[in-house]
Amino acid sequence: ERFQQLLHRKWQQCAGTVFEQTAIVANAFGELVDYIEQALHESATRRLQRSLLARLTRLDCFPRLAALFQERLERRAVRIREVSRRAAREYADSVFNQASRHFKRSRDHYVHIIERHLERFAEAYVVTALQAFVLGFTLEEIVDDLDEERALTLAKRIYADLQREVEQHVTMVLTLLLGKLMAQRRLISARLDRRTVESLTRRFLQKHGWDILRPLIEETVLSLFLRQFQREARNNLQRWVRLASSREVIRPLKSLSTLVPAEFEEQLCTAGVLFGATPxxxxxxxxxxxxxxxxxxxxxxxxxxxxxxxxxxxxxxxxxxxxxxxxxxxxxxxxxxxxxxxxxxxxxxxxxxxxxxxxxxxxxxxxxxxxxxxxxxxxxxxxxxxxxxxxxxxxxxxxxxxxxxxxxxxxxxx
Structure with missing residues (x-):
C-alpha cells in the first residue's frame, strides 16, 4: 500500500501536467441544455411574434375574432416552450447515454492503449525497484528512481492516442444525433447555430470522456505496476534471497510478504525457499x-x-x-x-x-x-x-x- 501511494504520487508529478489540460470544470452538460432550449425558444418566439397570427390578434374591429387568434397564439407559445425544453433535454440525454455506452464498451480498448505504452517501462522499473528493495533501499529512494522524463514522454503518447479516440467518438455522436435535433427545431420554426451546438456538444463529450478516462488511466497504471510487481515477486523470490545473502543484507521474508499481496504467502513458504528447499x-x-x-x-x-x-x-x-x-x-x-x-x-x-x-x-x-x-x-x-x-x-x-x-x-x- 505504501509503494502504491508513493508510486501514484510520483506518476501524478510526472504525468499530471499532461492530463490537466483535459480538465473541464464548467457544467458542460447544463450549458448545452440551456443553450439549445434558449436558442430554440427565443428564435421560435421571435418568429411567432412576427407571424400573421400575431398580427391578427390586434384586429380591434373584430374583438371576438382577435380573442380567438390570441388563444391560438398562446397555445403556440406554450408548444414552443415545451418543444424547446424537451428537444434540448432529449438531445443532451442522448449525447450523454451514447457517450456512456461507448466509453463503457470501449473500456478494454482504452486499457490496452495505456498498457501498450507502459508495459515495458513498468516491467523494467519493477525489476529494478524490487531488487533495490531487497538490497535495503527505502521505498522513497526506489520511487524517486523512476525515470521522470520517460514517464512524461509515455504520458504524452497515451494522451495523444486517447484524445484521437475521443475525437472519433465526438464525430460519430454529432453525426448520429445532431440531425435529429435539427429536425425537431423545424417543428416550431426555430433556428439553431449549428456551429455553436457542435462546439458545446464537443465540449461536453470531451469533459464526459476525460472524466471517465483520467481515473481509468490512474487505475490501469497502478494495476499494471502491481501485476508486474506480483509477477516479478513470484518468479524471482529465490534469486532475491540469494542476492540478499550475497550482499549480507538482512531482509526478513516477513517484510517481503508485507510488500506483496496476501496470496503470495504460499509462494514465500514453498517456492524453493522454505520447508525442505532451504538454500x-x-x-x-x-x-x-x-x-x-x-x-x-x-x-x-x-x-x-x-x-x-x-x-x-x-x-x-x-x-x-x-x-x-x-x-x-x-x-x-x-x-x-x-x-x-x-x-x-x-x-x-x-x-x-x-x-x-x-x-x-x-x-x-x-x-x-x-x-x-x-x-x-x-x-x-x-x-x-x-x-x-x-x-x-x-x-x-x-x-x-x-x-x-x-x-x-x-x-x-x-
Missing part, C-alpha cells in the same frame, strides 16, 4: 568464501549452523564443511527437531538417525579435549562426546549457548 548449499558456500578471504586469516573462525538438516545437496554441503574444517574453522551444529533425538539416540550409531539429524552431526567439528563453553554447561546431550552438536529446540537454549560461545570461543586442535 543451504549457497549459504554455506558464501560463508566459505568469507572465511577464505586473506583479510580474515588471522581471525579465529567459528561457524554456527542452526537447522533441522532438511536441505538438499547434503553431500555437497558436507564437502564444503570438510574443507572448512581443514582450514581451522570450527563448525557447531544446533539441531532442531520435533523429537528429542539426542536423548534417544545418544548411544545409537549415527547411521540409524533421521537423515537431517545425521547430516547435522556430520557437519559438526570434533569436540576439543579441553573443557570449554561448548562442553559446559551441557545444554543438551552430546551425541558422541567428540562432536560440537547440540539439540536447540527452544529459544531459551540459544541465549546461554551463544553467551558461552562468545565469552570463550571454541578453538580447533592446533
Amino acid at each position: 543451504f548449499q549457497e549459504a554455506l558456500d558464501w560463508a566459505a568464501r568469507r572465511f577464505l578471504e586473506p583479510c580474515y586469516q588471522q581471525h579465529r573462525k567459528v561457524l554456527l549452523i542452526i537447522s533441522d538438516g532438511a536441505f538438499p545437496y547434503a553431500q555437497g554441503a558436507l564437502i564444503t564443511a570438510r574443507l572448512l574444517k581443514r582450514r581451522g574453522v570450527v563448525i557447531i551444529s544446533g539441531l532442531i527437531h520435533r523429537q528429542r533425538l539426542l536423548d534417544r539416540f545418544c548411544r545409537r550409531a549415527p547411521q540409524h538417525w533421521p537423515p537431517g539429524a545425521r547430516c547435522m552431526l556430520e557437519l559438526a567439528s570434533e569436540l576439543p579435549d579441553e573443557e570449554g563453553p561448548a562442553a559446559s554447561p551441557p545444554l543438551s546431550p552430546v551425541p558422541s562426546g567428540k562432536k560440537c552438536c547440540y539439540q536447540l529446540n527452544h529459544a531459551d537454549l540459544l541465549e546461554p549457548f551463544l553467551d558461552g560461545l562468545l565469552t570463550d570461543p571454541v578453538v580447533a586442535d592446533g
Whole structure:
C-alpha cells in the first residue's frame, strides 16, 4: 500500500501536467441544455411574434375574432416552450447515454492503449525497484528512481492516442444525433447555430470522456505496476534471497510478504525457499568464501549452523564443511527437531538417525579435549562426546549457548 501511494504520487508529478489540460470544470452538460432550449425558444418566439397570427390578434374591429387568434397564439407559445425544453433535454440525454455506452464498451480498448505504452517501462522499473528493495533501499529512494522524463514522454503518447479516440467518438455522436435535433427545431420554426451546438456538444463529450478516462488511466497504471510487481515477486523470490545473502543484507521474508499481496504467502513458504528447499548449499558456500578471504586469516573462525538438516545437496554441503574444517574453522551444529533425538539416540550409531539429524552431526567439528563453553554447561546431550552438536529446540537454549560461545570461543586442535 505504501509503494502504491508513493508510486501514484510520483506518476501524478510526472504525468499530471499532461492530463490537466483535459480538465473541464464548467457544467458542460447544463450549458448545452440551456443553450439549445434558449436558442430554440427565443428564435421560435421571435418568429411567432412576427407571424400573421400575431398580427391578427390586434384586429380591434373584430374583438371576438382577435380573442380567438390570441388563444391560438398562446397555445403556440406554450408548444414552443415545451418543444424547446424537451428537444434540448432529449438531445443532451442522448449525447450523454451514447457517450456512456461507448466509453463503457470501449473500456478494454482504452486499457490496452495505456498498457501498450507502459508495459515495458513498468516491467523494467519493477525489476529494478524490487531488487533495490531487497538490497535495503527505502521505498522513497526506489520511487524517486523512476525515470521522470520517460514517464512524461509515455504520458504524452497515451494522451495523444486517447484524445484521437475521443475525437472519433465526438464525430460519430454529432453525426448520429445532431440531425435529429435539427429536425425537431423545424417543428416550431426555430433556428439553431449549428456551429455553436457542435462546439458545446464537443465540449461536453470531451469533459464526459476525460472524466471517465483520467481515473481509468490512474487505475490501469497502478494495476499494471502491481501485476508486474506480483509477477516479478513470484518468479524471482529465490534469486532475491540469494542476492540478499550475497550482499549480507538482512531482509526478513516477513517484510517481503508485507510488500506483496496476501496470496503470495504460499509462494514465500514453498517456492524453493522454505520447508525442505532451504538454500543451504549457497549459504554455506558464501560463508566459505568469507572465511577464505586473506583479510580474515588471522581471525579465529567459528561457524554456527542452526537447522533441522532438511536441505538438499547434503553431500555437497558436507564437502564444503570438510574443507572448512581443514582450514581451522570450527563448525557447531544446533539441531532442531520435533523429537528429542539426542536423548534417544545418544548411544545409537549415527547411521540409524533421521537423515537431517545425521547430516547435522556430520557437519559438526570434533569436540576439543579441553573443557570449554561448548562442553559446559551441557545444554543438551552430546551425541558422541567428540562432536560440537547440540539439540536447540527452544529459544531459551540459544541465549546461554551463544553467551558461552562468545565469552570463550571454541578453538580447533592446533
